[in-house]
Amino acid sequence: MAAPLLSVRDLVVEFPTRRGVLRALDKVSFDIAEGEVLGMVGESGAGKSLTGAAIIGLLEPPGRIAGGEIWLRGERIDNFSPEKMRRIRGRRIGMVFQDPLTSLNPLYTVAQQLIETIRTHMEVSEKEARTRAVALLDRVGIPAAARRIDDYPHHFSGGMRQRVVIALALAAEPELVIADEPTTALDVSVQAQIIDVLKEICAERGASVMLITHDMGVIAETADRVAVLYAGRMAEIGPVRDVIQAAEHPYTIGLMGSIPTLTQTADRLTQIPGAMPRLNAIPRGCAFNPRCKDVYNRCLVERPELIAREGGRHVACWLYEPVKEAFNV
Amino acid sequence: MIAFILRRLVQSVIVMLAVALVSFALFRFVGDPIASMVGQETTLAERAELRDALGLNDPFVIQFWNFIARAASGDFGISYRLQQPVMELILSRLPATLELALVSGILAFVFGVGFGVYTALRRGNWVSGTIMTVSLIGVSLPTFLIGVLLIWVFAVELQWLPSFGRGDTVYIGDWWRTGLLTPSGRASLILPAITLGLYQMTLIMRLVRAEMLEVLRTDYIKFARARGLSNRAVHFGHALKNTLVPVITITGLQMGSIIAFSIITETVFQWPGVGALFINSVRFVDVPVMAAYLMLIALVFVVINLIVDLLYYAVDPRLRVDRANARH
Numbered sequence: 001m002a003a004p005l006l007s008v009r010d011l012v013v014e015f016p017t018r019r020g021v022l023r024a025l026d027k028v029s030f031d032i033a034e035g036e037v038l039g040m041v042g043e044s045g046a047g048k049s050l051t052g053a054a055i056i057g058l059l060e061p062p063g064r065i066a067g068g069e070i071w072l073r074g075e076r077i078d079n080f081s082p083e084k085m086r087r088i089r090g091r092r093i094g095m096v097f098q099d100p101l102t103s104l105n106p107l108y109t110v111a112q113q114l115i116e117t118i119r120t121h122m123e124v125s126e127k128e129a130r131t132r133a134v135a136l137l138d139r140v141g142i143p144a145a146a147r148r149i150d151d152y153p154h155h156f157s158g159g160m161r162q163r164v165v166i167a168l169a170l171a172a173e174p175e176l177v178i179a180d181e182p183t184t185a186l187d188v189s190v191q192a193q194i195i196d197v198l199k200e201i202c203a204e205r206g207a208s209v210m211l212i213t214h215d216m217g218v219i220a221e222t223a224d225r226v227a228v229l230y231a232g233r234m235a236e237i238g239p240v241r242d243v244i245q246a247a248e249h250p251y252t253i254g255l256m257g258s259i260p261t262l263t264q265t266a267d268r269l270t271q272i273p274g275a276m277p278r279l280n281a282i283p284r285g286c287a288f289n290p291r292c293k294d295v296y297n298r299c300l301v302e303r304p305e306l307i308a309r310e311g312g313r314h315v316a317c318w319l320y321e322p323v324k325e326a327f328n329v
Numbered sequence: 330m331i332a333f334i335l336r337r338l339v340q341s342v343i344v345m346l347a348v349a350l351v352s353f354a355l356f357r358f359v360g361d362p363i364a365s366m367v368g369q370e371t372t373l374a375e376r377a378e379l380r381d382a383l384g385l386n387d388p389f390v391i392q393f394w395n396f397i398a399r400a401a402s403g404d405f406g407i408s409y410r411l412q413q414p415v416m417e418l419i420l421s422r423l424p425a426t427l428e429l430a431l432v433s434g435i436l437a438f439v440f441g442v443g444f445g446v447y448t449a450l451r452r453g454n455w456v457s458g459t460i461m462t463v464s465l466i467g468v469s470l471p472t473f474l475i476g477v478l479l480i481w482v483f484a485v486e487l488q489w490l491p492s493f494g495r496g497d498t499v500y501i502g503d504w505w506r507t508g509l510l511t512p513s514g515r516a517s518l519i520l521p522a523i524t525l526g527l528y529q530m531t532l533i534m535r536l537v538r539a540e541m542l543e544v545l546r547t548d549y550i551k552f553a554r555a556r557g558l559s560n561r562a563v564h565f566g567h568a569l570k571n572t573l574v575p576v577i578t579i580t581g582l583q584m585g586s587i588i589a590f591s592i593i594t595e596t597v598f599q600w601p602g603v604g605a606l607f608i609n610s611v612r613f614v615d616v617p618v619m620a621a622y623l624m625l626i627a628l629v630f631v632v633i634n635l636i637v638d639l640l641y642y643a644v645d646p647r648l649r650v651d652r653a654n655a656r657h
Contacts, residue, residue, distance in 0.1 A: 058554055090557030097555070102548035105567050106647055107574075116566070117556045152646040168556060 004031035005073055005208050006055070006176055012067035013047070013054050013232075015279075022279040024050050025232045027068065029306065032176065037199065037209040039223030039240060041216065041255070043276050046229040048212045052178040054078075055210070056093050057085040073175070091121040094174035094207075096198070098181040100161035104153035110137070110164050111149040114171055121172035136167040140197050159190035166198055170205070177202055178210045183218065191215075195222055216259050220244055225312075228252050231276055231287040234306060238313030248315045250292045286318065294319055330642075330649075337638055341631045346397070348627035352620035353396045359616055405621035410613045415621045419603055424505045425495055426595070426602030430588040432518055433526030437587070438580055441530045442573075445537025449545070450564060460534075467531035472590075476524040476597035483520060491517045493599035525594040529583045536579055540572040547571075574645050581637035585630040 013025035025047045032038045040048045053059050055070055057080070070078040077088060089095075097103045105113060114133035118124065124132070130149075137145035140163040153161055162182065169177060179198060183191035199222055202209050211223055219226050219240060227237040228249065236249040247253045257270035274291040283289055286299040298318050306314040307321060363376050363385070371379075380386055384395065399405070405415035444464070448457040467475075484492035496513030498506045508514025544550060545568055553563045592604035599605070603622060610618035642648050 056555060058551065086554075086557050086559065088557070089555055095552070095555035097548055097552055099548055103552045105549040105553065105571065107570050107645060108567075109646075116558065116562065120556070120558055120562070154647050165552070168552070171556070 003074060005034045005036075006032040006210075007071040008051070008055065008068070009071070010068040011051070011054060011065065011070065011078075013050055013059065013063055014066040015063050017062075020280070021066075023066075023232060023282075024063065024279055025054065026282075028229070028232070028234050029068075030227050030234065030237055032208045032210060035203070035206050035208055036225065037202070037211055037223045039219035039226040040210060040212045040229065041214055041219060041226060042229035043214070045276060045279075047232040048214075048229055049180050050232075051229070052095065052180050052210060052212055056089055056095050056178060057082075058089075058095075087121075090117060090169075090174065091172045092174050092176065094169035094172070094177045096162075096165055096169045096177065096179040096182045099185040100158055100165050101185065103165045104161060104168075106153055109150050109152055110156075114149070114168060117168055117171045133167075133171070136171060137164070139201060140164070140167045141193070142167075158186055159194060162186060162190075162194050163197060166194070166201070170201060170207070173205060174207060176208045176210065178212070180212045181214075182211075183215070184213070191218070216244070216256070228255065231282055232279065233287055234314075234316055235288070236313070236315045236317075237306070238309070238315075239311060242311055242313055248309065248313070248320060249288075249317045250294050250319070251288050254291075286316075333642070334639075337635055341635060344631055345624075345627060348624060349397055349400060350393070352400075352623045353393050355616050355620050355623070356396075359614060359619075400621075400624060405624075406617040408610075408615055408618050410610070410615045410618075415617045418606060418618065419621055419625065420504055421506075422601060422603045422606050424507060425600060426588060426591055426604060428507060428509060429518065429521055429525060429594070429600060429602060430584070430591055433522040433524075434529070434584050434587050436522055437526040437529035437533055437583065441533025441580075442537050442576070444530075445534040446541060446564070446569060446572075448534070449538045449541035452542075464531040464534055467527045468535075472524060472528060472593045473597050475527055476520070476594060479520045479524055480597070490520050492520070493517075495601060521594050521598040521600055524597065525587060525591055529587060532583065533576065533580055537572060537576055540575055541568060544568045544571045570644070574641070577640050577644065578637055581633050581640075582630075585626075585633045588629050589626045 008031070009029050010027045011025055011029070012023065012027060015022040015024055028047070028051060030038070040051065042048050050059070050063070053063075054065055057077075059065065065078055068078070069076055072088070072092060077085065080088070104110070108116075111130065111133060114136065115126065115129040118129040118132055119126070122129075134146050134149055137149055142148055142160060142163055148155075153164070156164060166182075177198070182198060183194050186194060195218055198209065201207075211219070213219060223240045225238060226240045226243050228235045228243070228251065230251050236243060236247065236252045243252060244256060247256050251272070254270065254272035258272070260269055272291050277283060277287060277290070283300075285301050286292070286295075286304050289295045289299040292299065296318070302318070304316045304318045304321070306316050308314055309320060363380055363383075367376060367379065384392060387395075403416045405419075407413065408415050408418055411418060444460050448460055451457050470478075480492045483490045491513070494517055495508045496515075496517035497511040498508045498514055499510050501507050501510075508518060550563060550568055553567050558567075590604075591600075591602060592608055594600065595602045595604035596608055603625070606618065607622045609615075610622070
């Protein structure tokens with residue numbers, strides 16, 4: 001396998017508070033290969049968006065990267081100066097946010113925002129930037145782009161605005177696009193279109209995508225691999241088909257069981273008892289141990305690391321550790 | 330756009346009529362104008378004659394109509410005290426007040442926005458802390474005290490600046506006497522302008538700071554950062570423009586109150602403006618001057634409000650409803 005485009009190693013993000021330091025991400029590791037779409041799932045507060053923010057260097061203070069490394073195409077970027085990091089944002093890593101209604105500055109036309117972004121990263125004339133901007137809008141599916149480009153954001157509907165947001169995120173042709181719940185705020189009817197547009201353009205340009213969502217349907221259709229986060233830790237990561245159809249981590253199994261399907265009839269969906277622990281009350285050992293039906297004594301004292309499984313999967317669960325019998329006294 | 334302006338103009342006229350009614354009521358309810366115009370030896374017959382000649386026996390509506398008609402043509406009658414046409418009196422003193430108000434308004438806006446942006450962007454460093462603390466003093470000290478303190482420090486102790494008056498003035502055109510063109514005029518302007526503008530400055534500064542912090546938290550600022558725009562572009566291109574939308578309203582209203590409430594500053598610094606004229610008129614129950622002053626201030630507020638609305642229109646595209654209506 002070729003060197004990955006993005007490589008995150010043991011990433012730790014902490015929030016210092018008055019009552020001690022909260023560890024919001026705890027040793028998260030994953031790779032994104034060239035042209036790959038990696039889905040990132042987990043409950044609210046599991047650290048999905050935080051991972052994205054940490055990669056692009058936009059953690060909100062007082063949050064900070066307290067450990068680990070982030071490598072982009074063989075170059076370590078987590079210790080870049082703010083100015084160096086700024087030049088990576090937009091140019092090499094683009095980001096799409098959740099709410100298209102609030103992502104665009106209401107006081108500038110779409111053209112102004114696109115041209116500004118293009119000219120920040122590329123040495124092109126105003127006119128050339130405009131030509132590019134129109135082409136981009138056209139590509140993301142805005143009808144009559146040459147005319148609509150001079151409209152203000154409030155002239156567009158939600159779905160159209162998210163297309164504009166995608167155009168902006170891709171304006172400087174980044175190699176990686178972090179899409180943070182790009183469809184959550186949209187009508188169900190346009191969600192699929194937006195995902196399609198995003199996926200197509202990225203495929204066209206060979207850009208990789210980190211797709212953050214809690215919509216397993218979107219993941220199943222879009223992603224090549226999926227990573228499951230739980231309480232700031234990686235629970236499971238692997239090819240999307242394997243993880244969805246034959247999840248291994250008890251949390252992932254529970255997560256998949258909670259999704260309704262058309263083919264099976266069930267009176268009740270399975271649900272995982274309890275709730276994700278708060279960041280200041282993460283239990284010793286495995287973070288999932290209070291809710292896990294397969295818990296045993298090793299889970300209570302020792303934290304499981306990602307264990308390599310066949311087919312490129314990794315699971316952080318002691319059930320898959322060969323030596324588990326030794327503890328089962 | 331035109332419809333919008335017309336609507337605003339009609340509203341302005343209604344406001345002016347309401348103020349005119351109040352001003353007019355002054356004549357009838359603040360003492361008897363005849364009593365303040367004549368001496369003690371005037372006979373009752375002479376008083377009745379004068380009353381008749383001035384039209385004070387006409388029905389209320391007719392008197393009010395006459396008042397408005399004359400006011401609209403700039404005739405507010407003769408000052409009881411100075412025996413000069415009121416309009417002449419006010420016009421001769423208006424330049425002084427307008428110059429003072431304009432200079433302190435510009436000071437307040439420039440420093441208010443500047444400090445506001447600075448303290449919002451550099452939260453937590455000691456310069457911001459100092460500015461914030463000093464601004465608290467500016468908000469809480471009354472204007473006259475600030476004026477007196479400034480006089481004490483800069484005029485009495487240091488003797489750098491004059492403590493009262495306008496200094497030398499020269500005429501621009503027929504009646505605009507300006508102090509801005511002479512050194513002593515400019516020196517005289519400094520202390521009153523600071524006194525008058527300090528409160529407005531701290532107000533604008535705190536408003537800008539709060540708005541700016543609010544805007545910096547919005548998604549579109551985050552998205553602008555995520556696109557790699559420079560800090561400068563994000564702060565001044567995107568954040569400041571959005572910050573200024575609500576700030577414009579307050580600043581506009583403040584400009585009105587700077588003109589209206591320059592009374593205190595003008596009194597402290599013996600500034601020969603309309604505010605001082607008004608205070609003296611109150612002391613002598615000079616009703617025509619008071620009424621005219623009231624109308625003038627109302628006019629200033631109305632005009633400024635109109636300008637503010639138009640500025641809004643220029644800054645915020647969402648208000649240009651004519652062509653909007655979200656085309657899908």
